[in-house]
Amino acid sequence: RVYGDSSHSWLRGKIVDGAGKEHTINFTEENGLKWSGWNFATAAIPQTIQGPIKLESIYIAQPDGTPKTKGTILFDDLKAIYTDTYQEPLFKDTSVTFRAEKEISALVDQGVISGYVDGTFGPYQDLTRLQAAILISRAMNLSTSNVKDPGFEDMPAGTRFYEEVAAVANAGVIKGKDGGKNFDPNGKLTRAEMAAILQRGFDLPLTSENYFSDISGSFAKDQINALKASGITDGIGDGKFGPAQLITRADFSVFLYRTLNLKP
Numbered sequence: 240r241v242y243g244d245s246s247h248s249w250l251r252g253k254i255v256d257g258a259g260k261e262h263t264i265n266f267t268e269e270n271g272l273k274w275s276g277w278n279f280a281t282a283a284i285p286q287t288i289q290g291p292i293k294l295e296s297i298y299i300a301q302p303d304g305t306p307k308t309k310g311t312i313l314f315d316d317l318k319a320i321y322t323d324t325y326q327e328p329l330f331k332d333t334s335v336t337f338r339a340e341k342e343i344s345a346l347v348d349q350g351v352i353s354g355y356v357d358g359t360f361g362p363y364q365d366l367t368r369l370q371a372a373i374l375i376s377r378a379m380n381l382s383t384s385n386v387k388d389p390g391f392e393d394m395p396a397g398t399r400f401y402e403e404v405a406a407v408a409n410a411g412v413i414k415g416k417d418g419g420k421n422f423d424p425n426g427k428l429t430r431a432e433m434a435a436i437l438q439r440g441f442d443l444p445l446t447s448e449n450y451f452s453d454i455s456g457s458f459a460k461d462q463i464n465a466l467k468a469s470g471i472t473d474g475i476g477d478g479k480f481g482p483a484q485l486i487t488r489a490d491f492s493v494f495l496y497r498t499l500n501l502k503p
Contacts, residue, residue, distance in 0.1 A: 240358075241266070242313035243274040245350055249300040250312075252282055257289040266297070272312070276353030279327045281320070330360035337362070339489040342496035351377045352492060362489035369424035371433070371491070372407045373400055375440050378495060381406040391415055391422040400424075412440040431459040431482035433491060434472075437498050438462035443469050451480040471497045 241250065250266040264282040284292060297314065326335040329344050337343075343360065346352040352374055354360040376383065383402035387409050394404050404422055407413045413436055416423045428436075435458070437443065443465040450467040451474055454460045463480050466472045471494055475481040486494075 240277055240315045241272075241280045242277050242315070243272050244310045244312055245275040246272055246299075246301075246310045246312075248272045248310070250280060250297070251300050252297040253295040254284065254288070255293045255295050257291050261295065262288060269300075272299075273350030274347050274353060275350065276347070276355070277315075277330070277358050278347050279329055330354045331358045333360050333362055333489075337489075339493050342493045343489065345496055346374075346378075346492055349378075351495070352488075360488065363487050365427045365485040366433075366488050366491045367424065368413065368422065368426045368428055368432075369400060369404065370488070371428050371436060372404045372413055372422075372424075374491070374495060375412055375436060376403040376406045378499060379407075379410070379412070379440055381410060389415065389422075390419070392420055394422045394424055407440075410440070412436055427485045428491070429482065430480065430484050430486050430490075431457050431463065433486045433494060434462040434466050434482075435459040437471070437494060438465045441498050441501075443471075443498070450474070451478060453479045454482050457482040466494070469498075469501060471501075 247270045249269045250272050252264045252266060254262050254264055256262065262285065264284065266280040266282045299312065328335050328337075329340065329347065333340055333343065339362065343352065343362075347354075375381075381403075383406050386402050386405035388396055389405050389408035391404070391408070394401055404413075404424070408415065408422070415421060416426075431454075438445075439462070443462075445461050445465050446468040448464055448468060449460075450464055454463050457463065459482065463482060467474070472480070475484070
């Protein structure tokens, strides 16, 4: 397990075979250390190498000229794996069979989402508006440099993650509250708000079809139907979407993953 620093570095290693010959192995592709927080990284050992094999070193390479003395990464639970069927859970509170493990893992690899320092992900925690802003800014590759101040009184310049909030607000993806006066960073995100954010952020095509029986009065009715038409959601069952229900970190990860992987 590697605690990354989003440095886009190249995580590599050196092994020595039974004949004393040194070989280079790759834990990521070049510039592939994109994640922040814990992730499970593996390096394949060529089958032609003569044993016994000794791990000589693990190191960071930055062949593109990035400053080579900055950043911090941590390692934990280093192990040798001898079978192709072995699977490692990404976080302490998600198993390899967890329903959203594939989607969460993919977003972690892309540097879009991360877990907590203690190695947990919090899959059933309700997602906050601030967390949504951070995830969407990363998923859309929005620039957080020289952002225009959106004027939120509860997210002034200098506040942590101010740049990400400003970026998504400037892009018109997540709107403020109280007539645009506040952002409400700690407010919980509803499924309807999630639908509106994804539709606006990724320009999902709208439709005249109505797929759910409980969204007629929702401000995000059109956006919810757009998610269904794009194959991103099937609702919560019985023909309902649950627009007022809060969305968890796991469910948002699934919806965001599906959105990012829509076929053109």
